[in-house]
Structures are given as C-alpha cells and as structure tokens.
Amino acid sequence: MFVDQVLSEQLQKEWVSPVYAFFGSMPVIKEIDGHRVHEFKCSARGCKVKIRRYLDTKDARSTSNMRKHVKSCWGGDVLSVADNAKDANEVRMKIVGSILRNGSITAIFERKGKGKVTYSHRQHTQSEMR
Numbered sequence: 001m002f003v004d005q006v007l008s009e010q011l012q013k014e015w016v017s018p019v020y021a022f023f024g025s026m027p028v029i030k031e032i033d034g035h036r037v038h039e040f041k042c043s044a045r046g047c048k049v050k051i052r053r054y055l056d057t058k059d060a061r062s063t064s065n066m067r068k069h070v071k072s073c074w075g076g077d078v079l080s081v082a083d084n085a086k087d088a089n090e091v092r093m094k095i096v097g098s099i100l101r102n103g104s105i106t107a108i109f110e111r112k113g114k115g116k117v118t119y120s121h122r123q124h125t126q127s128e129m130r
Contacts, residue, residue, distance in 0.1 A: 018082040019063045021091035022070045023051065040066065043096065044073050 023040040028050075030037045036055045042048075051066050070079050078095065085091045 014061070016087050017063050018085050018088055018091040019066045019070055019079075020088040021082065021096050022074060023066065025092075027053075042069060042073055047073050049073065 020040075022043060024043055027038040027040045030039055032052075038053045038055065040051045040053070042050070049069055051069055053060060053062075053065075067079065070082075082091045082095055085095070
C-alpha cells in the first residue's frame with residue numbers, strides 16, 4: 001500500500017492538466033483482472049461517477065474521458081474557463097471551490113434562456129404518475 005502511495009505521489013507531479021481539479025486529489029489505486037488502475041472520483045455534489053485509467057495501456061495519461069465527464073457534469077463553459085487556467089491547483093482553488101461553495105439547487109436546475117424557473121405544488125394526476 002505504501003509503495004502505491006509513493007508511486008501515486010510521483011505521478012501526481014505530472015498531472016498538470018486543469019481537468020484533474022474536478023476530481024478528488026488522490027485517486028484510488030486498484031487492481032482489476034491483473035491490471036493496475038487509478039480510479040478518480042468526481043468531486044461534484046451528488047455525482048458518484050468514477051473514471052478509471054488503466055496504467056498499462058498506451059493512453060494511460062489521456063484525459064479525454066475525464067474531460068467528457070466534466071463537460072457533462074459541470075458544464076462546457078466551466079471546462080473552457082478551466083482550460084485557460086495555469087494548472088490544476090489554480091482551477092481547484094478558484095473555480096471548483098467557488099462552484100461547490102455557492103452552488104444552490106435552483107442554480108443546478110436553472111433553465112438557460114427559457115425564462116424564470118417556476119415551481120408547482122399541485123399533486124400529479126394518475127396519468128402523470130404512470
């Protein structure tokens with residue numbers, strides 16, 4: 001276990017892409033079917049997605065799956081702002097931290113360009129519940 005932590009800390013020095021800021025700072029190191037895997041957990045509230053990166057493949061350092069998840073979970077505009085940042089630490093402190101602190105349920109379900117969000121307390125009919 002200690003060897004895995006040392007190895008992970010060495011690899012973290014190479015993780016400079018801003019997309020790493022949207023995931024936990026330390027990935028879980030697993031072995032699946034004889035393959036060593038880093039498992040990154042998304043840090044968004046309520047998101048349970050874990051992105052696996054197999055270390056014995058030629059694309060072990062690719063961040064494309066992480067970018068796809070960030071785009072769907074956090075939004076494309078947040079990802080584009082993060083791409084302009086210097087490194088993952090800057091993104092983690094300025095962008096991710098502020099979104100996690102200021103996030104509200106109305107902001108999550110906000111309808112872009114379609115007017116004000118309205119709420120209804122009316123009970124569903126039988127046909128609506130099917």
